[in-house]
Amino acid sequence: MDRTIPYKIYLSEEELPRAWYNVKAHMKRQHPPFLDPKTGKPCPREALERVFCSECVDQELNETDERIAIPEEILSFYRMFRPSPLVRAYFLERMLDTPAEIYYKFEGNNTSGSHKLNSAAAQAYYAKKQGLAGVTTETGAGQWGTALAMAAAFFGLKLDVFMVKVSYEQKPFRKEVMRTYGANVIPSPSDTTEAGRRILKAFPGTGGSLGCAIAEAVETAQNRESCRYVLGSVLDHVLLHQSVIGLEAKAALEKYGVDVDMVIGCMGGGSNFGGLIAPFMGEKLMGRNDIEFVGVEPASCPSLTRGKYAYDYCDSAQMTPLAKMYTLGCGFMPSPTHSGGLRYHGMSPVISQLYADGYLRAVAVEQKRVFDAAVAFARCEGILPAPESAHAICAAMDEALACKRTGKKKRILFGLTGTGYFDMTAYKQYNDGTMSDSSPTEEELERGFASIPRVPAAD
Amino acid sequence: MDRTIPYKIYLSEEELPRAWYNVKAHMKRQHPPFLDPKTGKPCPREALERVFCSECVDQELNETDERIAIPEEILSFYRMFRPSPLVRAYFLERMLDTPAEIYYKFEGNNTSGSHKLNSAAAQAYYAKKQGLAGVTTETGAGQWGTALAMAAAFFGLKLDVFMVKVSYEQKPFRKEVMRTYGANVIPSPSDTTEAGRRILKAFPGTGGSLGCAIAEAVETAQNRESCRYVLGSVLDHVLLHQSVIGLEAKAALEKYGVDVDMVIGCMGGGSNFGGLIAPFMGEKLMGRNDIEFVGVEPASCPSLTRGKYAYDYCDSAQMTPLAKMYTLGCGFMPSPTHSGGLRYHGMSPVISQLYADGYLRAVAVEQKRVFDAAVAFARCEGILPAPESAHAICAAMDEALACKRTGKKKRILFGLTGTGYFDMTAYKQYNDGTMSDSSPTEEELERGFASIPRVPAAD
Numbered sequence: 001m002d003r004t005i006p007y008k009i010y011l012s013e014e015e016l017p018r019a020w021y022n023v024k025a026h027m028k029r030q031h032p033p034f035l036d037p038k039t040g041k042p043c044p045r046e047a048l049e050r051v052f053c054s055e056c057v058d059q060e061l062n063e064t065d066e067r068i069a070i071p072e073e074i075l076s077f078y079r080m081f082r083p084s085p086l087v088r089a090y091f092l093e094r095m096l097d098t099p100a101e102i103y104y105k106f107e108g109n110n111t112s113g114s115h116k117l118n119s120a121a122a123q124a125y126y127a128k129k130q131g132l133a134g135v136t137t138e139t140g141a142g143q144w145g146t147a148l149a150m151a152a153a154f155f156g157l158k159l160d161v162f163m164v165k166v167s168y169e170q171k172p173f174r175k176e177v178m179r180t181y182g183a184n185v186i187p188s189p190s191d192t193t194e195a196g197r198r199i200l201k202a203f204p205g206t207g208g209s210l211g212c213a214i215a216e217a218v219e220t221a222q223n224r225e226s227c228r229y230v231l232g233s234v235l236d237h238v239l240l241h242q243s244v245i246g247l248e249a250k251a252a253l254e255k256y257g258v259d260v261d262m263v264i265g266c267m268g269g270g271s272n273f274g275g276l277i278a279p280f281m282g283e284k285l286m287g288r289n290d291i292e293f294v295g296v297e298p299a300s301c302p303s304l305t306r307g308k309y310a311y312d313y314c315d316s317a318q319m320t321p322l323a324k325m326y327t328l329g330c331g332f333m334p335s336p337t338h339s340g341g342l343r344y345h346g347m348s349p350v351i352s353q354l355y356a357d358g359y360l361r362a363v364a365v366e367q368k369r370v371f372d373a374a375v376a377f378a379r380c381e382g383i384l385p386a387p388e389s390a391h392a393i394c395a396a397m398d399e400a401l402a403c404k405r406t407g408k409k410k411r412i413l414f415g416l417t418g419t420g421y422f423d424m425t426a427y428k429q430y431n432d433g434t435m436s437d438s439s440p441t442e443e444e445l446e447r448g449f450a451s452i453p454r455v456p457a458a459d
Numbered sequence: 460m461d462r463t464i465p466y467k468i469y470l471s472e473e474e475l476p477r478a479w480y481n482v483k484a485h486m487k488r489q490h491p492p493f494l495d496p497k498t499g500k501p502c503p504r505e506a507l508e509r510v511f512c513s514e515c516v517d518q519e520l521n522e523t524d525e526r527i528a529i530p531e532e533i534l535s536f537y538r539m540f541r542p543s544p545l546v547r548a549y550f551l552e553r554m555l556d557t558p559a560e561i562y563y564k565f566e567g568n569n570t571s572g573s574h575k576l577n578s579a580a581a582q583a584y585y586a587k588k589q590g591l592a593g594v595t596t597e598t599g600a601g602q603w604g605t606a607l608a609m610a611a612a613f614f615g616l617k618l619d620v621f622m623v624k625v626s627y628e629q630k631p632f633r634k635e636v637m638r639t640y641g642a643n644v645i646p647s648p649s650d651t652t653e654a655g656r657r658i659l660k661a662f663p664g665t666g667g668s669l670g671c672a673i674a675e676a677v678e679t680a681q682n683r684e685s686c687r688y689v690l691g692s693v694l695d696h697v698l699l700h701q702s703v704i705g706l707e708a709k710a711a712l713e714k715y716g717v718d719v720d721m722v723i724g725c726m727g728g729g730s731n732f733g734g735l736i737a738p739f740m741g742e743k744l745m746g747r748n749d750i751e752f753v754g755v756e757p758a759s760c761p762s763l764t765r766g767k768y769a770y771d772y773c774d775s776a777q778m779t780p781l782a783k784m785y786t787l788g789c790g791f792m793p794s795p796t797h798s799g800g801l802r803y804h805g806m807s808p809v810i811s812q813l814y815a816d817g818y819l820r821a822v823a824v825e826q827k828r829v830f831d832a833a834v835a836f837a838r839c840e841g842i843l844p845a846p847e848s849a850h851a852i853c854a855a856m857d858e859a860l861a862c863k864r865t866g867k868k869k870r871i872l873f874g875l876t877g878t879g880y881f882d883m884t885a886y887k888q889y890n891d892g893t894m895s896d897s898s899p900t901e902e903e904l905e906r907g908f909a910s911i912p913r914v915p916a917a918d
Contacts, residue, residue, distance in 0.1 A: 006471070006472045006538075007472060007538040007539065008472070008538070010469045012465070013465045013466060013467070079465075079466040079467070080466065080550070080840065080841040081841060091539070091613075109568045110841060110842075111837070111841060111842055111843045111878070111880075113880075150838075150841060153837075153838040154838065154839070154841070172883070172887070173632075173880075173883035173884075176883040176886050176887045176890065177843060177880075177883065177886075179886075179887075179890045180834055180837060180843065180886050180889075180890060181837065181838060182838065375639055378570070378612075378639060378640065379609075379612040379613065379640060379641065380613070381539065382539040382540060382569060382570060382609060382613070383569075383570055384570045384636060384639065419570070421570075421572075421632075421636075421880045421881070422880070424631070424632035424635040424636065425632075427635050427636075427638075427639050428631070428635045428638075430639075431635065431638045431639060
């Protein structure tokens, strides 16, 4: 085995990025602004500030600064779990017997188990800096809720997490981690909000949905003094925070003189993929590289590969402003699958715009193939991946096997966003042979598209 | 915050130790040999080789070589998860407002979640090198079984894990991780062995015990062609493999010119503590330092602080040779506690001898204080610790608070052996306020001591 590059490239703390990378500063076309669903007009800044922390709104709207400094307090928090390793997948290469070089940036070495902590740290800090007493959020699979619980504990913020009831019941250990970090975890729908009570009345005994949990979290934040709502993906400022992934990966590769040909990431709301590709994409937009960017989504929730580029609600409860994005329709219901973190009807507006402009491609993969890849990876690279992350592994393995057929020695980087330690129910299904694949039928897609709102014409 | 030392000190791969450290080479007195319980005579080498891999027996009996080379194949496996970080606990120091400097060596950044992988990798490799088809083992809490499953998958060995039935049922996710790595996990007692059938007949419906699981694993290995039994703690060769922890910690500290005053570790069978202290202790034995070594055990299973130094069986089924060790008696039943990995009646013969000779001290801590420490640590240092590891955190915090009172600026190193992601049932008890403390009464201790065998006089 040629070992000119170490298995794991750790940057030193001095090499930690001190600014996030704002890819929008180099985009030829910016994504259109959020619209007020009632008027069809762009949302005023003040409307966003009633929901989100002010500095996050600043970042959300910033289209000009390539670098946005990371405050010292957030850097200090990052040092608990960053820099994360860039791993040369020698064992995976050997198993696949491929001429390709495979690298992965591993974000799972922290108690939240994923990259979510990068934005949680930032958003909790800004809330504290703004003098807020607390924040609210929703969580489905639980990685975001856990990450925010850790950050809120660290910065001394009160946190209420509305957890989709079916997850709350099926993932008691996720809930317990959040409680251990001091968060108040409420199964959603709950009777603590108007939105929750309305749903409970209309659908007694429902297991809840992300859309309902978002509505409850937003309502709670708005009804409280000194409280804001925070979101773990989709939005531009979340992608900005996640750019630390790509910046570290790029610095580590440059340290060893490696130019990658391809960057692969899984996509749910798009924050991990957006963060991983940001600095590489920025250079591509400036004509400095010709990297191929590949986003991987589940076949069960194929927003880029089968969705429409349209203005849609960010939540299924139709409470949020409208965002221009690839969407399956806010009313789309993906068939139950365990990659909870990828079950989102839409896609980050930044990623959507880049996709519309032809700067990246997308592939959709079926669940059983994803778990085949996950298990093969676990056995040779030692890390049991999150089902979400395994979508990227699957696509990277496909590319490496294609290299084996063509003899090309491509250099592939993929994002390994997290670990699957709290996803063993899904692994059990796989091990028991009871896991199934599913893609929406054309009819199901049409039903989803029917929920995309008609945007009123602005005067 | 003074930051002359980074938060995390990672060694480079070139700095990875290439030999284990055999502390026995410097011990003034070796621990007495294993005895055959029937004859009272030392166990012949051949008897050990019928149970364990030959190279492990070599290492078990080696009292002379300070360094034993780590084979390249094991080094290669180690690179998947080593070097592990040495962390300067700045956040913990700040929270405690102590003049002490606190460092911890964190072994939890791997899918097994603990240091156990260090010895699993070695033992699986030696089994493969010996040409064996498979190995057997037992697991209680599950960390060892998971580690061995990972190593067996990597080296292509068949693995049967006898898992204490009550754990098998209460920790379905641990079992699922092992299955994902291809291990065959059997609830013990089972009807696949004579030992298991005997127990099932005598105690229908029993939840099993570690002693019974050991008996089943040993019997299965001995009845199979090309199979041996492997053990995850207690034995000298396991401590040898774990010396990689101490060697890395020492190298990282030396890199920054830090001399520690105290090394603290939790103790169950003693392998993590023995490995952490090995190279520091070796120098103490040579008169080169005056470090204080502190082993921390649960008050519910206090083998060093309240046990007897005597020959005893290593298992409660009384099948193994006799080892000279501090013991509560092989028949001692600790009250149910969730630090499953520390519920062992005896203590590593090496640690026992060092304790008997006055080279280390031991403290016992109650469970609720341990969880107080675990939660405080999680919230400021970001890592949710395993309950076992939290015993060391608790003692380190006590020492740091003592420094606050005395004004002494001690340098404290402790071993953070693993993460608690599969221990959330215990955290739930703590969060719910239903956790209780327990120490054995004098009467319970006496009942345990009564199970210590009388050793027949050798001729």
